[in-house]
Amino acid sequence: MKPHLLVLQASSLCNLDCAYCYVPDRRNRSVMSEATLRAALRLLLSPCMAGDSMRILWHAGEPLAAGVAFFRRANDIIHACNPRGVTITQAIQTNGTLITEKWCRFFLSAKIHVGLSIDGPAELHDRHRRDRAGRPTHARTMAGAELLRRHGIPLHAIAVLTSESLEDADGVFDFFARAGFESVGFNLEETEGVHVSRLAGDDAHVRARYRAFMSRLQERWLRADGRPRIREFEGMRAAIGAFLRNHGYTRRLDDLVPFRNVVVSRDGYLSTFSPELASGTSSDPLRFVIGNVHGTQSIEALVASPKLRDLEDQINRGISRCRNECEYFPICGGGTAANKFYEHGTFDSAETKTCSLECKELTHVVADGLRRLSRLDGAPS
Numbered sequence: 001m002k003p004h005l006l007v008l009q010a011s012s013l014c015n016l017d018c019a020y021c022y023v024p025d026r027r028n029r030s031v032m033s034e035a036t037l038r039a040a041l042r043l044l045l046s047p048c049m050a051g052d053s054m055r056i057l058w059h060a061g062e063p064l065a066a067g068v069a070f071f072r073r074a075n076d077i078i079h080a081c082n083p084r085g086v087t088i089t090q091a092i093q094t095n096g097t098l099i100t101e102k103w104c105r106f107f108l109s110a111k112i113h114v115g116l117s118i119d120g121p122a123e124l125h126d127r128h129r130r131d132r133a134g135r136p137t138h139a140r141t142m143a144g145a146e147l148l149r150r151h152g153i154p155l156h157a158i159a160v161l162t163s164e165s166l167e168d169a170d171g172v173f174d175f176f177a178r179a180g181f182e183s184v185g186f187n188l189e190e191t192e193g194v195h196v197s198r199l200a201g202d203d204a205h206v207r208a209r210y211r212a213f214m215s216r217l218q219e220r221w222l223r224a225d226g227r228p229r230i231r232e233f234e235g236m237r238a239a240i241g242a243f244l245r246n247h248g249y250t251r252r253l254d255d256l257v258p259f260r261n262v263v264v265s266r267d268g269y270l271s272t273f274s275p276e277l278a279s280g281t282s283s284d285p286l287r288f289v290i291g292n293v294h295g296t297q298s299i300e301a302l303v304a305s306p307k308l309r310d311l312e313d314q315i316n317r318g319i320s321r322c323r324n325e326c327e328y329f330p331i332c333g334g335g336t337a338a339n340k341f342y343e344h345g346t347f348d349s350a351e352t353k354t355c356s357l358e359c360k361e362l363t364h365v366v367a368d369g370l371r372r373l374s375r376l377d378g379a380p381s
Contacts, residue, residue, distance in 0.1 A: 001047055002048050004055065005055050005254065005262070007261065007275050008037070009265045010266070011032070012024070012030075012266055013029050013066075014062040015062055016062065016095050017130060018128055018129050019128040022192040022195040024193065031066045032267075036267065036294070041082070043296055044264075045082060046298065056088060058092045064098040068102055068103060068106055090110065091114070095129070096142075097143075103147075104153060113156070116141065116148075116155065118138070118145070118158075119165065120159055120176065122139070124164055124165055127164055129141075155179070159184055161213075169213045169216035170216065170220065173217055173220040177228060184229070184231065185231035186230070192276045192339075193276060218233055221233060233366060236331075237366055243331060256336075258273065258311075258312055263277075269289045270292060274337040274338035277337065290302055290305055317348040318340055318348050319334035321349065328363060331363055335351075335352060335359075336352075
């Protein structure tokens with residue numbers, strides 16, 4: 001039970017008011033205390049040894065709102081709480097509007113990777129990513145990107161695909177390629193936490209639009225020799241390749257394995273499986289919390305808790321449904337726990353709208369691309 005990814009919430013505060021955000025309590029200015037950070041690290045590094053690795057991601061809210069001084073101290077604490085020499089890499093996912101010269105110097109000195117949340121060109125980004133006064137934010141995010149570039153910090157992006165994005169594959173690709181981003185991951189606007197997706201149209205219509213978008217995006221990407229790197233194409237190509245080499249292969253998702261992903265909220269609450277579950281529901285923000293770093297003696301105690309066992313049982317029943325009902329199971333591995341719950345109200349379910357797009361449609365798109373490149377026989381059709 002060694003965590004691979006530890007998501008830390010410096011604060012739930014955010015200076016933006018994105019239309020599709022699922023994080024609750026975004027006006028709360030409280031920040032994670034030093035005591036909470038120390039307790040989290042002591043607990044979650046306890047099963048790790050030298051040679052193990054862990055990725056720490058500061059996310060959920062706008063991390064930079066906590067201030068440079070907070071992160072300087074947090075960086076010192078992370079090193080002090082790692083006596084066994086676990087290899088720790090840190091990353092921050094930010095909307096970029098608060099980046100300054102001081103932040104860039106800190107990112108470099110602390111060797112912290114930076115991910116920008118940006119949806120592409122201004123006309124797409126500014127439809128949904130506005131500040132609390134309703135003003136557009138694209139120019140401010142790009143000013144932050146320019147500061148990163150000037151300091152030699154690579155540009156990596158997470159972009160949300162909305163209904164409008166699906167109509168402009170060329171505009172989206174051109175933006176990230178011309179702006180010099182090294183990698184992009186595309187997240188569909190999803191039903192998660194307190195947010196209900198507004199992707200319009202019936203399932204067949206949305207699937208057709210998504211497939212057309214990703215097909216055109218892949219066409220442009222292949223012409224550009226795979227630059228920028230696109231997470232969806234690289235991940236699906238790896239899964240299809242593994243399946244073709246070994247028909248007994250099944251993709252394994254950290255979202256479905258307890259303690260591969262762990263989220264620690266600003267107040268020390270712990271959750272696992274899909275990181276999005278940390279937001280709970282609108283009626284119960286702590287719905288999927290399995291404990292708190294204050295007062296929890298060991299990961300073993302959390303593993304033995306009835307709540308975690310019940311969650312794992314429900315998730316495993318959902319995986320069994322996928323295995324028995326879906327021909328895409330080897331490529332998918334059982335879906336994403338958060339998507340199942342937020343779309344169906346239960347983990348004990350199979351297909352979601354998200355998996356019909358990001359697994360099924362994407363499988364066809366990438367397989368078609370592989371055929372065109374290498375004339376492979378036997379790829380999924």
